[in-house]
Amino acid sequence: MKIAIRYYSRGGNTTKLAKAISEAVGVEAFTTDVPLREDVDILFLGSSVYAYGVDDHVKQFIDGIDVKIGKAVNFSTAALVKSTYKQVGKLLAAKNIPQAKEEYYCKGSFGPMHKGKPDARDLKNAQVFARNIVNDN
Ligand SMILES: Cc1cc2nc3c(=O)[nH]c(=O)nc-3n(C[C@H](O)[C@H](O)[C@H](O)COP(=O)(O)O)c2cc1C
16 A cells, blocks of 8 residues: 655644654655655645645645545644644645545644644554554555
8 A cells, every 4th residue: 555644834743743644654754845756545644724724835735746646634733723624625626636534633832822732642643543544444
C-alpha cells in the first residue's frame, strides 16, 4: 500500500502531528511544497486555519495534484474552529479526490490560547488514528 504525508504549518503545531503520523506509519512527511510524484492509496493531508481559511499553499498543493489518490485523510490543528475538514473537502471535491470520512483534529496553541497544544496525548492519539486508518484500508 502506498502512503504519503503532506502538510502545511506556519507555526509548527501541525508539523508536530505530521511527524507523529510519520513515525506511526513509517512514511516520511513532507510539506505541501513537495508535489506527489506517484499514485497513492492514502494521502494524510495536514493543515490549519488562519483567519478562517486554509493557507494558499494547501490550495495550490491540492490544485496541482496530478496523480491518483485512493483517499485523502485530513488532519488539522486550529484554535477556535473544529477542523479544516470541510474547507479541505471542498478543495478535494473540485479535483474529484475522495476525502475519508475519518479525520484527526486537535487544538493548536495560538498566542495565550491552548498553551502546549498539541500535547503528548494529542500526538499519541494522532498515531493511533493513523495506524487504524492504514490497518482498516
Ligand atoms: C494569523 C493567524 C490566524 C488564525 N486564525 C484562526 C482562525 O480564524 N480560527 C481558528 O480556529 N484558529 C486560528 N488561528 C490559530 C491556528 O489555526 C492554530 O494556532 C494552529 O494550530 C496553527 O497551526 P500551525 O502552527 O501548524 O501553523 C490563527 C493563527 C494565526 C497565526
